[in-house]
Amino acid sequence: MAKNLFLLPGDGIGPEAMGEVRKIIAYMNSAMKADFKLDEGLVGGSAYDAHGVAISDADMAKAMAADAVLFGAVGGPKWDGVPYEVRPEAGLLRLRKDMELFANLRPAICYPALAAASSLKPELVEGLDILIVRELTGGVYFGEPKQIIDLGNGQKRGIDTQIYDTYEIERIAGVAFELARTRKNTVCSMEKRNVMKSGVLWNQVVTETHKRSYSDVKLEHMLADAGGMQLVRAPKQFDVIVTDNLFGDMLSDVAAMLTGSLGMLPSASLGAPDGKTGKRKALYEPVHGSAPDIAGKGIANPIAMIASFAMCLRYSFNMIAEADNLEKAIANVLDQGIRTGDIMAEGCRQVGTTEMGDAILKE
Amino acid sequence: MAKNLFLLPGDGIGPEAMGEVRKIIAYMNSAMKADFKLDEGLVGGSAYDAHGVAISDADMAKAMAADAVLFGAVGGPKWDGVPYEVRPEAGLLRLRKDMELFANLRPAICYPALAAASSLKPELVEGLDILIVRELTGGVYFGEPKQIIDLGNGQKRGIDTQIYDTYEIERIAGVAFELARTRKNTVCSMEKRNVMKSGVLWNQVVTETHKRSYSDVKLEHMLADAGGMQLVRAPKQFDVIVTDNLFGDMLSDVAAMLTGSLGMLPSASLGAPDGKTGKRKALYEPVHGSAPDIAGKGIANPIAMIASFAMCLRYSFNMIAEADNLEKAIANVLDQGIRTGDIMAEGCRQVGTTEMGDAILKE
Ligand SMILES: CC(C)[C@H](C(=O)O)[C@@H](O)C(=O)O
Numbered sequence: 249m250a251k252n253l254f255l256l257p258g259d260g261i262g263p264e265a266m267g268e269v270r271k272i273i274a275y276m277n278s279a280m281k282a283d284f285k286l287d288e289g290l291v292g293g294s295a296y297d298a299h300g301v302a303i304s305d306a307d308m309a310k311a312m313a314a315d316a317v318l319f320g321a322v323g324g325p326k327w328d329g330v331p332y333e334v335r336p337e338a339g340l341l342r343l344r345k346d347m348e349l350f351a352n353l354r355p356a357i358c359y360p361a362l363a364a365a366s367s368l369k370p371e372l373v374e375g376l377d378i379l380i381v382r383e384l385t386g387g388v389y390f391g392e393p394k395q396i397i398d399l400g401n402g403q404k405r406g407i408d409t410q411i412y413d414t415y416e417i418e419r420i421a422g423v424a425f426e427l428a429r430t431r432k433n434t435v436c437s438m439e440k441r442n443v444m445k446s447g448v449l450w451n452q453v454v455t456e457t458h459k460r461s462y463s464d465v466k467l468e469h470m471l472a473d474a475g476g477m478q479l480v481r482a483p484k485q486f487d488v489i490v491t492d493n494l495f496g497d498m499l500s501d502v503a504a505m506l507t508g509s510l511g512m513l514p515s516a517s518l519g520a521p522d523g524k525t526g527k528r529k530a531l532y533e534p535v536h537g538s539a540p541d542i543a544g545k546g547i548a549n550p551i552a553m554i555a556s557f558a559m560c561l562r563y564s565f566n567m568i569a570e571a572d573n574l575e576k577a578i579a580n581v582l583d584q585g586i587r588t589g590d591i592m593a594e595g596c597r598q599v600g601t602t603e604m605g606d607a608i609l610k611e
Numbered sequence: 612m613a614k615n616l617f618l619l620p621g622d623g624i625g626p627e628a629m630g631e632v633r634k635i636i637a638y639m640n641s642a643m644k645a646d647f648k649l650d651e652g653l654v655g656g657s658a659y660d661a662h663g664v665a666i667s668d669a670d671m672a673k674a675m676a677a678d679a680v681l682f683g684a685v686g687g688p689k690w691d692g693v694p695y696e697v698r699p700e701a702g703l704l705r706l707r708k709d710m711e712l713f714a715n716l717r718p719a720i721c722y723p724a725l726a727a728a729s730s731l732k733p734e735l736v737e738g739l740d741i742l743i744v745r746e747l748t749g750g751v752y753f754g755e756p757k758q759i760i761d762l763g764n765g766q767k768r769g770i771d772t773q774i775y776d777t778y779e780i781e782r783i784a785g786v787a788f789e790l791a792r793t794r795k796n797t798v799c800s801m802e803k804r805n806v807m808k809s810g811v812l813w814n815q816v817v818t819e820t821h822k823r824s825y826s827d828v829k830l831e832h833m834l835a836d837a838g839g840m841q842l843v844r845a846p847k848q849f850d851v852i853v854t855d856n857l858f859g860d861m862l863s864d865v866a867a868m869l870t871g872s873l874g875m876l877p878s879a880s881l882g883a884p885d886g887k888t889g890k891r892k893a894l895y896e897p898v899h900g901s902a903p904d905i906a907g908k909g910i911a912n913p914i915a916m917i918a919s920f921a922m923c924l925r926y927s928f929n930m931i932a933e934a935d936n937l938e939k940a941i942a943n944v945l946d947q948g949i950r951t952g953d954i955m956a957e958g959c960r961q962v963g964t965t966e967m968g969d970a971i972l973k974e
């Protein structure tokens with residue numbers, strides 16, 4: 249049966265990185281009879297330029313219908329002045345919300361060949377393998393009221409609302425515990441229960457979910473600020489971290505930077521399994537942004553985008569062997585000293601976007 | 612004129628660390644005729660044990676009347692189960708709110724003698740000197756509604772509200788710009804304007820305040836998640852960082868950990884200058900917590916508490932020379948290789964809390 253992929257390359261280096269994934273898909277279709285069917289749409293600034301919105305309803309419908317969405321990156325200085333509602337990020341946020349992609353998986357792994365590139369001492373990051381499970385459709389990102397009110401007298405008031413319901417915390421905790429079972433069986437839940445009521449509820453619900461269904465998994469709780477500290481101090485103490493949308497945004501970026509492999513890190517955003525088919529809606533995207541400063545130059549690192557496709561093979565199509573192969577090809581190419589400019593090191597060979605894609609394909 | 616200090620040692624290692632500050636104050640009173648008058652109260656778990664609240668109204672009144680408050684630390688497993696309203700942290704939060712201490716200054720400096728203790732590569736942190744200016748009386752810490760609602764059906768809803776008014780952002784931006792002028796004249800403002808309306812307002816008001824009164828200072832804006840990354844990647848790019856209460860909590864902890872000097876870092880929380888006297892209400896506290904695991908053993912590092920007193924001399928009493936001297940004494944003692952257990956390194960001499968205090972006093 250055909251596997252329908254909807255590509256949203258977006259802005260900046262998104263299209264270049266996506267080009268390398270297209271090559272891999274073409275190869276899999278021809279040499280391995282994989283039967284991927286591709287369609288493509290616009291998101292972010294490029295959608296705004298074409299349609300005046302950050303994603304059109306037509307593309308949104310295609311994303312909803314696809315087996316998986318591959319997303320590049322959005323944003324750039326060109327669109328800094330556009331209205332809040334149609335800013336590039338709004339396209340990504342609408343995809344997450346409308347597709348109900350509540351579970352964002354962000355692996356922070358340190359490729360051995362790149363340990364020296366971390367700003368941390370190599371012995372602290374060598375072999376690092378953390379999975380951050382971030383809640384993605386709730387919290388302060390989407391809670392209402394969310395507005396700026398004019399109070400008169402030159403005073404305005406900006407309001408955002410953090411809201412979490414029991415079921416939202418339960419389902420993301422469930423994902424974290426399930427994934428921990430396939431790893432080192434340890435979950436650390438992070439919130440600010442000493443200051444936030446949503447943090448108090450988060451802590452309670454994670455604790456109850458654990459007790460009810462996952463008591464075989466080791467569970468720890470940490471305040472989110474202490475968690476940020478511990479990530480910097482001794483990141484290898486963590487296996488799976490589960491946290492809310494905003495803390496997840498901050499903590500996963502810090503964790504990604506620790507690895508020295510920022511341009512290499514993928515992410516998966518998953519919905520709930522469909523009641524009938526068991527299939528999850530899913531979107532895969534690199535953790536890096538649109539990097540407008542190097543866009544169009546053919547020098548962007550496509551590895552995060554390719555690794556995102558590997559996650560897609562794994563989580564959307566259960567093509568575990570293929571995903572493993574692709575991830576191994578990435579590691580091999582790095583071991584051979586082939587590097588894009590962002591991860592260049594002494595004694596390595598610097599290549600552009602397409603050469604990197606070709607090298608991985610060859611592996 | 613007598614200088615009235617109100618001491619709130621709190622829980623855990625707070626009282627031990629405060630003991631060393633008492634010694635320094637006694638010395639200043641006797642040898643330097645400094646005329647500090649001391650009073651002492653209870654806060655956190657120890658206040659809860661005595662009065663059933665995290666700070667009593669009587670102690671609150673003393674804090675309001677004092678020239679400055681010295682605060683130790685609060686919390687510990689003993690009070691994990693107490694009701695939310697009277698948990699140890701509530702005492703600290705009430706002090707901040709009732710004294711209107713809207714400006715929290717958190718220097719993240721790297722003591723040269725301790726650069727090797729950082730988890731970052733030494734060359735990235737040697738000479739590091741960042742000042743984080745965190746808004747402390749607004750945002751999600753205090754906004755209403757802040758509650759857990761029972762929705763029935765086993766579902767609860769946790770709600771917190773982030774609120775910022777123009778004047779709140781203006782005054783904290785003003786503090787950041789003023790302080791930048793005494794340093795490298797550069798401010799980086801951090802928010803999530805791509806997701807939060809309060810972030811949009813924050814960005815606007817900081818920009819306008821800059822234009823109106825501080826255009827001689829260099830101003831930069833960064834998304835808070837990117838800011839967390841950049842702190843880990845290349846912390847020396849920053850001079851003054853200004854950010855909201857919650858981002859400030861996270862980012863200042865990450866920054867503190869970077870320095871390798873966590874047990875050494877002080878903070879100052881300041882109110883607005885009084886219209887008549889020009890005096891600011893102020894509270895000084897170490898960045899580290901109550902460390903219940905090592906409390907009562909005489910091994911805690913008192914440096915952060917002593918450095919907090921140095922900030923007190925500087926900001927509340929304009930005793931700049933005395934503050935400089937005290938800070939230099941700390942650096943000298945570290946240079947001599949005298950260390951408490953938390954910062955112990957090869958070839959150094961390990962001492963306890965009181966010996967460390969004595970060594971600094973001697974200097
Ligand atoms: C682009 C932005 C809206 C987004 C977020 O804040 O979630 C990004 O930072 C991320 O982490 O995916």
Ligand SMILES: CC(C)[C@H](C(=O)O)[C@@H](O)C(=O)O
Nearest residue numbers: 440442443473700703704860
């Ligand atoms: C103890 C706690 C309430 C406090 C905070 O979150 O502000 C602490 O983490 C801090 O940074 O001073």
